[in-house]
Amino acid sequence: MAEGWQGEVGLTGAVLAVAMAVRLAVGLHPYSGMGNPPKFGDYEAQRHWMEVTINLPAKEWYVHTERNDLGHWGLDYPPMSAYQSYAHGLLVRAFEPAAVELGTSVGYETESSKDLLRATVLVSDLLIMFPAVFLALRAIYPHAGPRRRAWALAVALLHPGFVLIDHGHFQYNCISLGLVAGAVAAIWRGRDLLGSCLYVLALNHKHMSAYYALAFFAHLLGAALRLPTWRSSATKVSALGAAVVLTFALAWLPFLGDRDLALAVLRRLVPIRRGVFEDYVSNFWCVTHVAIKWKKLLSDQQLAKCCALVTAAACAPSVAHQLLRPSRRGLLLAALNCSLGFYLFSFQVHEKSILLPCLPAALLSLEYPWACLHFAIVSAFSMIPLLQKDGLELACAACVVIFISAASAGGEVLGPRRPGREAAAAASLTAMAALSAVKAFASPPERYPYLFDLLISALAFAHFACYFVYWNVELWARHSGTAATKRD
Amino acid sequence: MVTTRSGRGSGGEVGAGHHRQVLNPSAGALVAFAFSLKVLLFPAYRSTDFEVHRNWLATTHSLPLSEWYVDETSQWTLDYPPLFAWFEYLLSRLAVLFDGEMVVLTQLGYASRATVAFQRSSVIATELVLILAAYLHCRRVSRRAFPLLAFLIALNPGLLLVDHVHFQYNGLLLGVLMLSLEALQRDRFVLSAFLFAVLVNMKHLFAVAGPYYLIYMMRTYCRPAAGFSFPRFALLGFTVVAVCGVSLGPFVANGTIGDLASRLFPFGRGLCHAYWAPNFWALYSLADKVLVRVAGLLGLTRGAEAGGHLSGGLVGVATFGVLPQVGPSATLAVTLAAMAPCLRRTWVDPDPKRILSDVAFVNLCGFMFGYHVHEKAVLHFVVPMAFAAAASPSAAMEYAATSWPAYVSLLPLLFRPTERALKLTLVLAHCAAAAAVLPRGKRRRSGWSAAYVWALLAVQAYCIAHEILLGSSTYAFLPLLLTSVTCAVGLLALFSRRLVSYAAPTTLK
Structure with missing residues (x-):
């Protein structure tokens, strides 16, 4: 093959063209x-x-x-x-x-306004998410070579969840997730202040980005505290604090003149008490609700406190790890664990919030290829009830096959063949495919109209819970103690 | 610093086996990817061809044979030969399982979700014939080339735009053509003749390659060394006549063969299609327009305003103001004359290795000089070129060069703004990737072809700007005219280069 094709520019260009074509094609759907x-x-x-x-x-x-x-x-x-x-x-x-x-x-x-609005999402994706993920992968895997990085870029940008929710369902997650990817890239290159600013911008675009807050906070604080002198630590912490406060102030500038106005904006952001979960989310509260009627046992207020406690406990290992042994790779795993912890245990979770843990998982695809690819597919599966409501079930199936076909080009990244792992993956994929087909084509029994949604949630939750445990163990087992995992 | 788990840096890539290299997708992955992309295109724009084929499903399903070519319930009457009608008949048997309304003759314009899904899926599924031909080709020529050919075929922007958006069954038809050529390259002459006869009885436009088949088979099969083998000739003749008999016989018997013929050869349609296909006649028409203007300026007009409308969208017999009129028989003569050097060369030195590129050339002749040619017919030569490209670097270079004007000329086919970015991405990415991925021969790419590609892109940039800023109301013909003319120039240059190489046999061998 020609040399140009091997180069980073050619590979990246091909990946971007494919990612764009898939987004445009999904945009044709409702x-x-x-x-x-x-x-x-x-x-x-x-x-x-x-x-x-x-x-x-x-x-x-x-x-x-x-x-x-x-x-x-x-x-x-x-x-x-x-x-x-x-x-x-x-x-x-x-x-x-x-x-x-x-x-x-x-x-x-109208047809033309649909085209226009779709175009605004695509432009946001192209301008923010694409370059941010590209730069993050370059920062995280500087020695992986252009082919591996281009593959990682392909599986990150072809993530069925990112594509379907933004370009099908219609949202702008590409902006907040892109800003978080940018923050990761900046922190990875040692530019903590820039990273904090980017993260605060993400937080101010979609407050759901708070799912990552504990991880970023713990990592940056932990890293600052490890600086050689007390004085340099204090300087670093105050610089970070100033960057965060200034970015917040800038983002809120038009609303800060009037205290009542600022409070009014803030009140809009706090969800009106809508209950611990809506529809069917693949998280702890929703799935266990079959056995334990949380909504009847506890009031919303009590449930909210309960959720906060459990979520804090779920994030505690990652936060502790980053405070004690901050490492850049650890930051990614901590962000993954914290956001997954929030998804699984916090109050008022949407099924779309699974996209938050998907971002750090996508950035870890060269390190945990099988887990990250599988996690991406499970995340798309967990959103099937929502996607079917939008008329996107066919697009979802196509996007998952596209994702798998791109992932299969991982070659040596996927490692040697291991029959056990492949059989487990096949079993999981078959179960998800079968349940999706049942959901798409069969009608549920009259007594249990939401039976299929519940089964989907339960199956996805089982996967997510396993991955939550796995990545917490990984964080402590693989990124502890040795000099190699220290920051710089 | 950070390394990945399975090997360090780019050094790991070199030692890895071919199939384990990262981002070197297998043919299966490419086909699965292409398949899914085509499923994503289900809700895209559908041309009237979608309704044409739905109507043919209904016609063949609901009417007796004697009315297939007579019925005029819909304006989209059956105008493909009988074997294609039988194909629609078979499809309609499946179609009733999805949505019975689809095959009701009076349901004009019916397009339920199930109907769209069924018809779109039928295009995707029947394209597997072409993928099969590609697989057989690579198994014979080079197994390693299969992923490359799978990319050129399964992600062919021409097929994506024409079959999977606009709506046609070229994948199936070209699949039969390529299977026939595969048989020919394996010296399975009778099978090849049979498949070609079937193809022509599915879509008669493919008859353009007939003269080549005739010459090649007469030379290699009927007259291999010395003396003419009449039994072999008779066998071939019998095969072709039998296929045509099965196809046309019933219509002769029921007396509707005349209706069939008038449907298949609508010469009232004129030399050029509403949007000029990028062929010789596009340049001829342009020259005529220019000459009419010049004549007008010089005061030489004598009612030369007849050819006043440019690519106006009207289907009718265009008349030229200054240049001589061109009828069907004239185009046939020019087409045969253009093929002649290739045919002569085939007679003198028949070489199975050249079959694919020769057939591509013969189809290119039909495209450049045929009567009422559609731009969609670019597929008739780019697909054989893609197959040839899998085996030879020089053919690969030719494919890369041809792909630009051929696929860009298809862009106006999808005129809605909704598909604009998508069609541009598919076409430009494919052409750029083909140029990057295909092996290069010893010849360096000439500066002219690079300059041509940049000019083509500049013209397209203008066309997009024109469409966005001026809309479709102001000088709507201009982007079409520019696209058609720039692509025609490119294809004519490629045609001429090949013609010269045939005319000067000393340069080869």
């Missing part, structure tokens, strides 16, 4: 709430935020006024999401003003 008035879905929410942000002054964005009905998809993401909606709204208005006209555009759905 989005959440398509043609489903009066509430529609996430697509309408994002469109409505564009409408609100470009037509109203910032101080009205988060406040219920006669021009801004918070009852209809009121803005409930942090300010970076609002700014992003503003920028995208301007773009949409340039081509199709009616799509973001104040008040009259509620439920606006």
Whole structure:
């Protein structure tokens, strides 16, 4: 084969083209709430935020006024999401003003506006997620060679969850996840301040990014405390603190002038008490609810406290590890464990939140190839009830096959053949495929209309719980003590 | 520092076996990937060809044989030969299991989710014939080339755009062609003739390669060394006549052969399609437009406004203002003349190694000079070229060069803004990857071809800007005209190079 093909530019270009083609093809499929008035879905929410942000002054964005009905998809993401909606709204208005006209555009759905909104997601992905993951992989695996890195990039960008939720269901996870990947890349290169700023930006785009907060906090604090002198530690900690506070202040600038306004924005971000879980999430509370009726045993307040305690306990090993033995690879595993811990045990979890642990897992694909690939497939499987509601079940099946075919090009990364491992993977994949097929084609018994959703949740939860234990053990077993795992 | 678990750095890549190299996908993975991408394309734009084929399912399912070529319930009447109609008949037997309404004749424009899924799946499934041909080809020529050929075929942007978005069954038809050529390359002459006869009775446009088949088989099979073997000739003749008899016989018997013929050869359609296919006649038409203008400026007009509309979208017999009119028989004569050097060379020195590239050339002749050619017919020569590319570096270079004008010329086929980014990604990525991946011969790529690719890209950049900024209302013909003309220039140059090489046999061997 020609030399150009072997080079990093050629390989990366090919991966990017494939990732883009798959996103564009998924974009042909329906989005959440398509043609489903009066509430529609996430697509309408994002469109409505564009409408609100470009037509109203910032101080009205988060406040219920006669021009801004918070009852209809009121803005409930942090300010970076609002700014992003503003920028995208301007773009949409340039081509199709009616799509973001104040008040009259509620439920606006045309072929051309769908194209436009899809394009804004694609552009965000191309500008943020793609380069961030590329740079993160370069930082994490500087000696892996362009082929391995390009493969890792391919499996990260072809992750069925990332593709389907952003380009099918319709969200902008690529922005917050991309910023987190950027933060990882920065911290990996020793630029902790930049990393903190990027992470805070991610947090201010989607507050769900708080799932990583404990890991980043523990790692940066642990690393600062290990500096040779007391004085340098103090300087580092205050510099980090200042970076975080300044970035927060910058992100919240338009709302800081008025204390009531700032509090109003903050209140919008705290979920209105909607219960410990909604629909079917593959987490502890939802799956065990079959046996123990948590919602009846405890009040929402008590449950919330209970969740917080269990989540803290779940994250404690990772936090402790990073405080005591901060290492960069440990940071990735800690971020993975903490976000998975939040997904499994925290209050008010969405099925889409599984994308958060998927990011660090995707960045670890060269180190734990089988586990990370399998985890990605299970995560897509866990979202099947949601995807089927959107009419994306066919797209999901296609994306999973695309992901597996890309993953199978891992060659030597996947290591020597091990029949036991392959049999286990085959058994798990068969079970998931069978259950997905049943969910897609069979109708559940009348007495248990949600039987299939529950089975999907339970099967996915079993996988997630195993991986949670596995990666916690890995963190302590493989990244402890020896000089090689120390930071720098 | 950090290393991965299974080996350190790029040194690990060198020692690894071929199949274990990272990012060197197997043919199976490529086909699975392509298959899924095609499934993702289910909701994409469908041209009227989708309804055409649905109507043929309904026609063959609901009507007796005697009405297949007579019925006019829909305007999309059956205009492929009988064996394709039988194929639709078989499909319709399956189709009723998915959605019975699909095969009801009066359900014009019916496109339920199940209907779309069924028809789209039938295109994907029947394309496996082409994949099979690719597999057999590589098993004979070079097993290692199969992933490469799987990439060129399964992820062929021409097939993706024409079959899996626009909607046609070229994968199946080209599969039969390539199987026939595979048989020919294995000296299985009767099988090859049989498959080719079947193909022509599925889509008669493939008859363009007929003269080549005739010459090659007469030379190698009927007259291998000295003397003409009449039994062999009779066997071939019998095979072809038998296939045609099975195909056309019933329609002769029921007296509708005349209707069939008029459906299959609609010469009222004119020399050029509404959007000029990038062939010689596109340049001829352009030259005529220019000459009409010049004549007008010089005051020489004599009612030369007849050819006033450019690529206006009307299907009708175009008339030229200044240059001589061109009829079907003239195009046939020019096409045969263009093939002549290749045929002569085949007669003088028949070489099974050259079959693929010769058939590609013969089909290219049909494309460049045929009557009412569709741009979709680029597939008739790029697919054989792709097969040839798997075995020879010089053919690979030719494929890489041809892919740019051939696939870019298909871009206007999908005119909706929704598919714009997708079609560009598929076409440009394939052409760039083909240029990067295909083995290069000793010849260096000429500066001219690089310059041509940049010019082509610049013109496409203009066309996209035009479509986005001016929309489809202002000078809508201009992007089409520019695309057609730039691609025609490229294909004509490639055609000429091949023609010269045939005319000067001393340069080879």
